[in-house]
Amino acid sequence: MRCSLAKAVTGGLAMVAAAAVLPLAAPTPAAADRIVVGGTPVDVADNPWVVALSSRARFGGTRGGQFCGGVVVGRSTVLTAAHCMSAEVLGGPPSRRDDLKVVVGRNDLLAKDGKEIPVRRVAINPGHNSVTNAGDAAVLTLATPLPQRNVIPMARQGDSAYTPETRATVYGWGDTTGAGHYARTLRAAQVRVLPDSLCKQAYPGTSEGTYLAASMLCAGERPGGRDACQGDSGGPLVARGRLVGLVSWGSGCGWAGSPGVYTRISAVLRPLGLGH
Known part of the structure; x- marks a missing residue:
């Protein structure tokens, strides 16, 4: 899942996650690779x-x-x-x-x-x-x-893996099209960490959600086409070999101007007792 505003128990690698069992509206997603909303099959043995x-x-x-x-x-x-x-x-x-x-x-x-x-x-x-x-x-x-x-290492505050434009990979078994077509096998999509300014512009505090840079991170491609989707919630966003985010929420799957929003790992380590 991922909430769309919480891409959760409904789906894939086009991801969203905020509210939980809400189906997403599904206008045609951007036309980039349409597997895992822009993903390809990967082997869990390698991940x-x-x-x-x-x-x-x-x-x-x-x-x-x-x-x-x-x-x-x-x-x-x-x-x-x-x-x-x-x-x-x-x-x-x-x-x-x-x-x-x-x-x-x-x-x-x-x-x-x-x-x-x-x-x-x-x-x-x-x-x-x-x-x-x-x-x-x-x-x-x-x-x-x-x-x-x-075990994968986690990115702490100040890690270079959070730098905008860093290439990252998101993984999941969720919706691969944004229209309810779920993957049976693990998929991964290549995305980029995006600037906080772009994410704040995408989610300024409307019904689609509010982007809060202190605890969130967003990633995708500016033209759309690669994203997480329903069923991918809680899955990892990995950059430079470290865990930087968890699939959390977003608007649609792979839509231009609506990147996926992730929980920023460095912000939750201490509250979860993992910050030692």
């Missing part, structure tokens, strides 16, 4: 820190229960979007979702390979604001630790 979140009881078996993405930042620690853990998405508090699992090492959502690891604890960022979508992050503690090779 072992990318994981899917699953609850078959809540979302059914069609996509193996997948509803959001996540990223491994510690052997027992996964980051995802706070809105993915909302009652609106899960149908109640996370503690009542007994079958909530993190799916690791599985490219095809309907395959049997990889592992499905139960989530032992969920901690929502105390600074998360569900109205503005600021601080859209949550920590999932796994019941079983993963190998160190699954």
Whole structure:
């Protein structure tokens, strides 16, 4: 998912995430590569820190229960979007979702390979604001630790990976067109980190959302065509080998002038107890 203003439990790599189970309006997206709204297939074995979140009881078996993405930042620690853990998405508090699992090492959502690891604890960022979508992050503690090779480093404040025009990659299993066509296998789209000034102009505080540079980051391509989409929420945005963002929200998928908005990782490390 990603909220569109919260591209969440509805979808892909054209991404958006803010409110949660809201379908996006779907005018024709920009005409750049139309896979994962501008993405291509990738192998999870080459990106072992990318994981899917699953609850078959809540979302059914069609996509193996997948509803959001996540990223491994510690052997027992996964980051995802706070809105993915909302009652609106899960149908109640996370503690009542007994079958909530993190799916690791599985490219095809309907395959049997990889592992499905139960989530032992969920901690929502105390600074998360569900109205503005600021601080859209949550920590999932796994019941079983993963190998160190699954862990991706996180970009801290001042990291050069946040520099505008830096090439970045966003990953997910969500909507690949902006029209409800979901991927079964992992996709990735190449985007650029965009200047805060452009993002503030795109989301100045209308019904489409408000861009807050202190806790958000936006990425995409100025002409549109590459973006995250429904189903991609909580998935990673990676630049220069570091995690810089989590798919959070946006307007549409791959639309020109409406880049995807991500949770800025450096802004949530300390509130989540990861800033040591």
